[in-house]
Amino acid sequence: MKSLSKMAVVIALLLVSLSNVKAQNQDVKKYELVFLAGTIQPFLLQGGNVEVDFYTPKWVFNYSHGFSLELEDATGTTVGDAKDQSLAFHLPYSTGFGIGYRLNKYFDIRFEPKMHQFEAYYDGTDRTLVENQVTDYRTITLGLGAYFRWKPFEKQDNALKGIFTSTSIRYWQNVYSSMEGGEITYFNRVTGQDEVHETANIGIANTPWLFNIGVGYSFQF
Numbered sequence: 132m133k134s135l136s137k138m139a140v141v142i143a144l145l146l147v148s149l150s151n152v153k154a155q156n157q158d159v160k161k162y163e164l165v166f167l168a169g170t171i172q173p174f175l176l177q178g179g180n181v182e183v184d185f186y187t188p189k190w191v192f193n194y195s196h197g198f199s200l201e202l203e204d205a206t207g208t209t210v211g212d213a214k215d216q217s218l219a220f221h222l223p224y225s226t227g228f229g230i231g232y233r234l235n236k237y238f239d240i241r242f243e244p245k246m247h248q249f250e251a252y253y254d255g256t257d258r259t260l261v262e263n264q265v266t267d268y269r270t271i272t273l274g275l276g277a278y279f280r281w282k283p284f285e286k287q288d289n290a291l292k293g294i295f296t297s298t299s300i301r302y303w304q305n306v307y308s309s310m311e312g313g314e315i316t317y318f319n320r321v322t323g324q325d326e327v328h329e330t331a332n333i334g335i336a337n338t339p340w341l342f343n344i345g346v347g348y349s350f351q352f
Contacts, residue, residue, distance in 0.1 A: 162187055167297055167347020169197070176208065177201040178222070182345065190232060191239050191278075197225035202331075204254050210336045217321040218265060218328065219254035222247060225333060229276065241276045245303055247333050253321060265317060268310045270330060274303035274339065282349070297345040304339045305330060 162185075169180035178200035184193040202208040203219035213220070224247070231241030247270045256263040278299045284291035308330040319326040334341045 161351045164350045164352070165295075165347055167295075167345040169343045169345050171343045172197055172200060175206060177206070180225075180343075180345075182347070186233070188233070190230070191241065193229040193231075193241070195227065195229070197222070199223065200225060209254065212326075212328065213251075213331065213337065215322075216319050216326050216328065217254045218251050219258070220331060221250040221252065221258050223250070224248050227272075231276070231278070237280055239278050239280075241278065243272075243274050243276050243301065243303065245272045245274070245333070246270070247272065249331055251328060251331075266310070266315050266328065268308055268330065270305050270309070270333065271307035272303035272333060272339070273306050274301055276301035293349045293351070295347055295349055297347065299341075299343050299345070301334075301341040301343075302339050303333055303341060305332060 165182075165184035165186065167182050167184070169182070172178045172180040178198055180195060180197040182193060182195040184191055200222035201219070202222070204214060204217075209219060225245065226247075227243060227245030229241040229243040231239040233239045248267070249270065250258065250267040251265040252258040252263045253265065258264065276299050278297055280295050280297050282292070282295040284294055286292075310330055314327055314329040316325055316327050318324070331337055332339050
């Protein structure tokens with residue numbers, strides 16, 4: 132109930148923002164097919180992220196797929212109980228769809244259902260060895276995202292015109308975990324005692340919040 136309440140607050144704040152922004156769809160006259168890649172994933176998480184978006188004058192539809200993501204102490208991406216228990220996480224995928232409304236040609240807000248696969252193992256060890264593996268599970272998140280696009284060469288009449296950046300702030304709340312009860316009790320060989328691992332969040336510092344900057348190319352028609 133507490134997590135749902137948090138999500139309700141976020142939804143309310145975004146709806147207020149939506150009501151305070153006047154849509155400028157008169158500036159949005161073309162359809163676009165967009166391909167982009169995230170920059171946070173390769174630089175901080177040793178993995179990758181690709182995305183395909185389709186823009187209409189009022190709506191945006193997208194599919195994104197993150198892959199081979201690493202959350203470990205060496206990169207400063209594990210916190211709290213996971214860090215205390217010397218756990219790291221490998222995410223083979225973090226994937227899903229989104230549908231959004233364009234406030235104007237620069238901003239849009241999206242509803243985003245996503246699925247994530249977590250593989251927990253002892254930090255600093257070979258995760259492929261069975262003895263180093265702690266548990267694995269899937270999560271499903273429902274969330275909202277706010278996106279800002281900038282085309283630095285928009286006014287040029289050449290191939291550079293389609294280059295753009297996409298900056299996003301998202302809130303992805305866990306609504307499902309394949310771990311029964313959302314947690315597992317196990318014997319931790321590092322601490323030498325029984326520990327409880329609770330379902331991890333996909334976002335920054337084990338929260339539902341995410342930030343990313345993508346770089347891509349837009350084809351207008």
